[in-house]
Amino acid sequence: MNFNASRNVGQAGGLRKAKRVSDVAAMGAPAPQPPAYSPAPGFSPPPSYSPTFGAPPHQEGIQLDAGQDFGAPQQPPNYGYMGGYPQSPMAAMASPGQIGSMLQQPVVQDMALQYGNQLAAAGREAVQREIGRYVPVARLRYYFAVDTRYVLRKLMLILFPYTHKEWMVKYDQESPVQPRYDLNAPDLYLPAMGYVTYVLLAGFMLGLQHRFSPEQISMQASSALAYIVFEMLVYTVTLYITHTHTNLRTLDLLAYSGYKYTAMIASLLAALVAGRTGYYSMLGYCSIALSYFLVKTLRVQVLAGSAAPEPAAPYGYGAPYPGSANPYADSYKPSGGTKRRVYFLLFVAITQPLLCWWLTYHLVPAATVAAPVPTR
Incomplete structure (x- = not known):
């Protein structure tokens, strides 16, 4: 259908109002519509966003995430742990x-x-x-390896050494046998117990003479300890100056020097029973017995010395030197310096009885002291 605009011209020369066309088909074919959107099976549509129609010009083409919260405070980054690894349990425990x-x-x-x-x-x-x-802790264990049987036999040997025949120290390969298995081996148990017993007995005798005081006990203990240290220094310096090499060690000398406490205790006990007469009688006998014991015991150790350098041996004491004379042989000849060794042996055998007298004579009362009679 063709539209003619001239028909709207009226007879009076003016324009006529156009008529509304009610027939839609008269306007021609409609514009084609796009097909409806149908998603494929298994496809999940993306989250819906708010329409951006009518957005300001400066926001056109920019998609904003509605889930972002720009007002929330930002958490500080964790630099102690890498991402993807759990933190330590101690970090989470705060209470x-x-x-x-x-x-x-x-x-x-x-x-x-x-x-x-x-x-x-x-x-x-x-x-x-x-x-x-x-x-030397390991060496001290050797010198204290004793038992009751050894202690009793050793005390009898010191007081009655005349019946003893074998004075050699036994060895297990290159190591000396422990004192509990060898009566001739030196020990430090008897000297230690003798020192304590001497101090207690000295305090008891001072108390009988009404001279007891704590200061006197400390003086007796310190003087006895000082004399034993002085002995060790004198013996060591004498061996060094005379250039005398023996199988004796410092702990051996300490053990043999401590055996004098047995003679001192026996003399003080005799003084309690028979006074000064009993003291001097027992002191004379114990001095002879102690000197005999030291000569017989130290003879093997002193005369079997060698001028060779001392090797390291188990326990470090009493082991024979390589190349030295065999002390087990019946007809061995000691090396050079025999005279110096004999003098040293006699020096030890004489000084021990003198020290016994020096440390005990002032404890013996001059006469029987009667208890004071209380006055009314």
Whole structure:
């Protein structure tokens, strides 16, 4: 249908109003419509966004995430742990109650116990190592390896040495046999017990003479200890100056010097029974017995010395030197310097009885002291 605009011209020469076309088909074919959107099976549509129609010009083409919260405070980054790895449990536990409950777990307690035992073992080893640098602990164990039978037999040997025949020290390969298995081996148990007994007996005798005081006990103990140290210095310096090499060690000399306390205790006990007469009688006999015991015991150790350098031996004391004379042989000849060794042996045998008298004579009362009669 063709539209003619001239038909709208009226007869009066003016324009006529156009008629509304009610027939839609008269306007021609409609514009084609796009097909409806149908998603493929299994496809999930993206999240819906708010329409951006009517957005300001400066926001056109920019898609904003409606889920972002720009007002929330930003968390500080964690630089202690890498992303994807869980943090330590201790970092999450902040309350003391949770920490206490964790410490009560058996696994944690076992770990703490094992760690404590390791620390204690390391500390014990360090202490033993430091003590071993100054005190020969391994050697002291050898000198205190005694039993009751050995102590009784040793006391009888010191007081009655005349019946003893074998004076050689026994060896197990290159190591000396422990004192409990060898009566001739030196020990430090009898000297230590003799020192303590002497101090207590001295205090008892001073008390009988009404001269007891704590200062006197300390003086007796310190003087006896000072004399034993002085003896060791004199013996060591004498051997060094005379260039005399023996099989004796410092602890051997200390043991043999400490045997004099047995004679001192026996003399003081005789003084309690028979006074000064009993004291001097027992002191004379014990001095002879002690000198005989020291000569017989030290003869093997002193005369079997060698001028060769001293090797390191187990326990460090009493082991024979390589190349030296065999002390077990019946017809061995000691090396050079025999005269010096004999003089040293006689020096030790004489000084021990003199020290016995010097440390005990002032403890013996001159006469029987009667107890003072209280006055009314």
